[in-house]
Amino acid sequence: MTSVADPIAGTPPAEAAAPVALVAQAKAVPRSGGASKRELRLDLFRGLALWLIFIDHLPPNILTWITIRNYGFSDATEIFIFISGYTAAFVYGGAMRAQGFVVAAARILKRVWQIYVAHVFLFTIFLAEISYVATSFQNPLYSEEMGILDFLKQPDVTIVQALLLRFRPVNMDVLPLYIVLMFFLPPILWAMLRKPDWTLVLSVLLYIATWWFDLHLTAYPSGVWVFNPFAWQLLFVFGAWCALGGAQRMSRILASPVTLAIAIGYLLLAFYITLTWYVPWMHPWIPGPIEQWMYPIDKPNLDVLRFAHFLALAAVTVRFLPKGWPGLTSPWLRPVIRCGQHSLEIFCLGIFLAFVGYFVLAELGGGAVAHVLVSVAGIVLMAAAAWLFSWYKNVAGNNGGTRATGPDAGLAGGEA
C-alpha cells in the first residue's frame, strides 16, 4: 500500500497553490499529467461509498444486497469518514504549511459552514416531507408509528434543536458528525504536522476514554448521537495520519503476506458471522462465549470489530488495487469517480434522492421492479449531477484563470 500512502500526487485541481511540500513528497508522480494527477482510488471509493449510502437509505431491495454492510461489520460510513479525513488533511495540511495556521483554519471553518448549511437545507426538505406525510397518511395499521409526528406540534423547539444539531432525523446523522470532525480539524492538523504519531496516539486515547467513561453527545428529544464523534474521530484522524505520511511508514507492514493473511482471515470470519444474521439456523454455530463477548457490535461508538473490519478491507483493497491500475481511467468507472470528487454535493443529493425515492414508492406503489428502478435512477442522477459539477468546474477554471487557484477554490470543488 505504498499507494494510499503516496499522496494524491499533484493536488486536487483547485489547490494548485498550496501543497508544494506535498508534491515534493509524492515520490511517484503519475505518468500522464492533468486530470489523472489525483489519487483516483480515493475518489473511486468515496464515490462508491456515496452510492452505497444512498442505496442503504432506500427501502431494502435487490440492490441492497450489494452493499458491504451485508458482508461484514463495517459499512460505507467508515469508508466515507476515513477518506474525508484523508483528503481534508491532504488539502488543508498543504494549505497550513504554505499559508500558515490562521489562513488554513479559516478555510476549514468556511468549509464547515458550507456543510452546516447543506445540513439545514436537507432538514428543510425533511420537514416538508414529513409534514406532507402527517397530513396525507391515514393507515390505521400504523396509528402508533404516527406518534413520531408529534414533534410537529412544537416546531419552535424542534427547529432550534435541529440548528443545534441535536435533533437529527433518520439518515441525517453523517453530516453532523462530519461538521464536528471538520470543526476540530485545525488543531488536529496543527498537531499532526508536528508530531503525527503522537496525535494518532492521542486520538486512540480519546477513543479508549470514550468507551471507558461513556463519553457521548446527547440528542433531542432523547438518546444520543447516532455516530458518537468522540469515537468516530479515530477514523478521521487515522485518515489524516495516513495522508500526512503515515501510510508510507506503514507500507512495509502492509506489504507483508502475514498482514494480508490476517486481513483476509478476519474478513472471512466477519462474513461468516454476518451470514448467521441472515440465516437463523446457522446461528447456533457461533460459540456462546464468543457471542457474549462480541455482541452488541456498537455502531454509535465505532466498535473495535468495525474498525478492524475497515482496516482489513483497506489493507486488502490497497494490495489488490494498485495505484496505477488501468481500470481507474476506464470510462466505466468515471461516473463513480466523479461522484467521489464532488462528495458533499453528491452526498446531499443522495439524501435528497432517498427522500424522493421513498415518496415515489409510496405514491406510485412499491414492488420489486419499482424499487430497483428508483435505486438505479437515483444513481444515474447522482452520476449526471457529478458530471455537471465537473463540467462547470472545468469551464469556470478555464474562463476564470487564476480564480481557480484562489482561496475559495477548494470550497467550490476541491473537496476536502
Added chain:
Amino acid sequence: MAALGLALLVVCWEVAPASAEQTQSCDVPAYLLFTDSKLEKVNFAVNVTRKLDILVVGSRSSSISTAEGAAYPGRLQTLLTDKLPTVAVTVTTELRPKTTAQQMVAGLATLVAERRPTLVIWQTGTYDAIRSIDPDDFRAAVDEGVAAVKKAGADILLLNLQYSPRTETMIAPGPYLDNMRLVAQQYDIPLFDRFAIMRNWNENGDFDLFNTSPGIGLAKRVHDCLARALSTFVIDAARINPVELRIQR
C-alpha cells in the same frame, strides 16, 4: 454497469408477476418462524393442565383502534382454540400506549404475579424507537423485563416492531430490533420477528404496506395473518404436535 443493471432488471421482471397478482395469501417462509428456544411452561400447560393463559403486554400496535376483536391477540385466541381443541385457551391484553420498555418493566412483575399467565407475549420497541431512546438503555430494560417475567414463573416471547415503510425515513428501527434479538438469544427465549415477516409480505406483494389510506380492512387482514403466524410459532416453540394431541384424547 449497464449490463449489470439490465441483468437486474430482467431478474426483477421475472419476479414481478408474483407480486402483481395480489392474491391474499400470507404464507411466512419457514426460516422466519424458526426457533431453537423452547416454551417449557406452554408445553406443560397444553399437555398436562390443558389450560393455556396468554397475556399480551404491549402498546398500540397490538390493537386496531376501532376493531378491537380483529387485532392479533383476539385472533390468536380463536386460532389457538381451533388448533388445540382440547385446551382452554385465553388471550388477554395489557396495552399501555406511549410507554417505553423502561416504563413498562416497572409493573411487569406484579402484573404477571396477579394474572398468572402461562405465557407472556411482550410486544415492545416501537415507542422507544419513536423517542429514540438510547439503545443500550432499551436493551437493559428488555433484559430486566424478561428476567422479571421468568422469575415470576411464566414463559416469555418477545414480539418486535411492525415493518412500517412509510415512516422509515423518520423512525430507525434497526438498533431496537437488534437489541431485542440479542436479549432473546441471551435468555434463550423465542422472538417473533414481526418486522421481518411484515417486510416479507410487503416485498412479495401480499400486502401493500406503503398504501396511504387503505382503510381498516388492511389492518384487519394483517393482524389476522400475524395471528396465524404467531399461533404456528407458539405451537412450534412449545414443541407441541396438535395431531398427536388429538389422538391422545
